[in-house]
Amino acid sequence: MITDFTLRGVILLDFDIRRSEPCDLIFRNGRLAHMRPLAGEGESRLFLTPGFWDAHHHLLHHGLSARRCDLSACASLEEALDRLSAYVRAQTTGECVVWAERWDESGWTEPRTPTRADIDRVVADRPVVMRRICGHCAVLNSRAIEDARRHWGTFDDSGSATEEQALGLSTVWPPSAQEREDALLRAQDAAIAMGITRVNEMGGPSAAETYTTIEQRGRLKIDVRLFLPPDQMERAVELRRQGTFDGPRLRLGGIKLYTDGSVGARTAALREPYVDRTTAGELRFGDADLLAVMRRCRQADLRIAIHAIGDAAIDQVLRLLEQLAGEEGALPPGWVTLEHAELVDEAMLDRAQVLRVGLSLQPNFVARWGGEGGLYEHALGRERARRANPYRDVWDRRIPMFFGSDGMPMDPALGLKGAVGHPRAEQRLTAEEALSVYVGGRAAPEGLWEEEAWWQLGSAGAVLYDRDPLELADGDLSRAPVLGVLWRGQWILEPPADLFRSGVIHVS
Numbered sequence: 013m014i015t016d017f018t019l020r021g022v023i024l025l026d027f028d029i030r031r032s033e034p035c036d037l038i039f040r041n042g043r044l045a046h047m048r049p050l051a052g053e054g055e056s057r058l059f060l061t062p063g064f065w066d067a068h069h070h071l072l073h074h075g076l077s078a079r080r081c082d083l084s085a086c087a088s089l090e091e092a093l094d095r096l097s098a099y100v101r102a103q104t105t106g107e108c109v110v111w112a113e114r115w116d117e118s119g120w121t122e123p124r125t126p127t128r129a130d131i132d133r134v135v136a137d138r139p140v141v142m143r144r145i146c147g148h149c150a151v152l153n154s155r156a157i158e159d160a161r162r163h164w165g166t167f168d169d170s171g172s173a174t175e176e177q178a179l180g181l182s183t184v185w186p187p188s189a190q191e192r193e194d195a196l197l198r199a200q201d202a203a204i205a206m207g208i209t210r211v212n213e214m215g216g217p218s219a220a221e222t223y224t225t226i227e228q229r230g231r232l233k234i235d236v237r238l239f240l241p242p243d244q245m246e247r248a249v250e251l252r253r254q255g256t257f258d259g260p261r262l263r264l265g266g267i268k269l270y271t272d273g274s275v276g277a278r279t280a281a282l283r284e285p286y287v288d289r290t291t292a293g294e295l296r297f298g299d300a301d302l303l304a305v306m307r308r309c310r311q312a313d314l315r316i317a318i319h320a321i322g323d324a325a326i327d328q329v330l331r332l333l334e335q336l337a338g339e340e341g342a343l344p345p346g347w348v349t350l351e352h353a354e355l356v357d358e359a360m361l362d363r364a365q366v367l368r369v370g371l372s373l374q375p376n377f378v379a380r381w382g383g384e385g386g387l388y389e390h391a392l393g394r395e396r397a398r399r400a401n402p403y404r405d406v407w408d409r410r411i412p413m414f415f416g417s418d419g420m421p422m423d424p425a426l427g428l429k430g431a432v433g434h435p436r437a438e439q440r441l442t443a444e445e446a447l448s449v450y451v452g453g454r455a456a457p458e459g460l461w462e463e464e465a466w467w468q469l470g471s472a473g474a475v476l477y478d479r480d481p482l483e484l485a486d487g488d489l490s491r492a493p494v495l496g497v498l499w500r501g502q503w504i505l506e507p508p509a510d511l512f513r514s515g516v517i518h519v520s
């Protein structure tokens with residue numbers, strides 16, 4: 013591992029995406045020791061930025077689904093079923109369940125939800141689970157329904173999972189420990205190749221076990237803040253007590269809660285109904301139950317990441333936090349992050365600011381579904397869709413602000429594109445601002461994430477490009493391919509050999 017070297021002709025972009033003059037950077041033991049102005053006639057050709065922080069991800073799930081039947085590119089239900097059928101025919105083992113993931117009917121010629129009969133028509137002899145891209149919606153074939161009924165005692169005849177069941181399908185067909193570990197390592201490599209060095213993992217039932225194993229084997233290369241489901245609260249506290257989360261890379265983020273569903277599944281809880289359905293979605297907690305979970309987390313000193321997409325869900329969370337803050341005087345800054353918060357309005361942002369709540373946002377959703385004629389417009393109506401995801405309003409209030417992908421897909425360039433090309437011009441961020449949020453530059457005005465290794469002389473966490481990374485805001489990762497990633501004193505992605513041969517990276 014080469015750790016003593018000079019990077020020649022670098023423009024350094026800090027957390028605010030301010031640019032340095034072209035300079036040479038001298039590294040000792042993988043850490044930036046000092047910088048000096050570019051010597052003589054040299055030409056600047058490298059860019060160095062902090063790594064991306066994907067603040068809402070399901071990295072383990074991403075790795076698992078990478079080996080499953082992927083329906084995300086299908087343009088119709090027929091195409092999705094064809095792909096499923098071809099996938100099954102190509103498989104040699106006939107035993108296990110077939111996962112067909114990431115369908116998105118909002119882009120289909122006829123946008124309807126698949127049914128049990130649809131799947132039975134193409135695969136009848138093996139259990140098949142088809143899951144929507146948001147994860148909040150799933151349909152099973154007849155064979156899979158038998159398994160699900162054995163597990164849960166009941167399952168709807170239509171094949172449609174309840175939201176609870178859709179989110180818990182991996183408890184019916186749990187992947188083996190080996191499958192999970194392989195999947196996580198695969199997903200980690202994919203993340204690093206995109207310049208991601210930090211992830212907030214919204215983990216499922218087996219996440220704690222898998223991450224702990226990988227960390228103990230010394231194979232965790234990026235920083236992970238692990239958020240666990242509420243039923244693992246005791247476990248989280250116990251693991252923390254044992255020192256499991258003391259290492260620099262694996263940290264306990266806290267507890268992750270869902271208070272509503274998704275816009276795509278029409279289960280996000282709205283104040284006014286969806287325009288294309290008779291429902292307004294549904295709150296998953298009554299006030300008393302949600303308040304009880306919040307109190308337990310406060311007592312156990314656990315942060316909470318609260319999924320709240322619809323305006324009714326966001327309002328409920330804020331209202332209960334106001335009640336708690338009233339009882340306690342004030343809540344600790346950053347104790348809660350609102351995850352997604354898509355239908356937040358200005359009044360709610362003002363309340364979030366007073367409560368010192370952070371906002372964890374997914375600008376790739378805007379890029380995918382926020383545009384004219386897109387899913388949000390169909391589901392919410394034009395006016396409400398345009399008011400969704402008001403990034404400029406969040407930015408202007410200096411509310412702690414994070415970007416993440418939710419794995420739909422992981423690609424940070426798509427997120428930058430969503431923030432910079434927001435359908436409402438007055439809510440757009442500049443490419444610099446968007447990149448700054450995505451590397452964590454808006455995370456910590458109050459020492460919120462105080463233990464983070466900040467990009468500064470003496471520490472090192474950096475992604476190397478040979479093109480201006482602001483070009484990523486076009487939404488295309490190939491515009492500025494990642495050449496190398498340096499994190500915690502090591503190249504976790506080695507730069508290509510020709511950079512060493514040509515002396516652009518000079519080994520000393």
Ligand SMILES: [Zn+2]
Nearest residue numbers: 068070214418
């Ligand atoms: Zn999520």
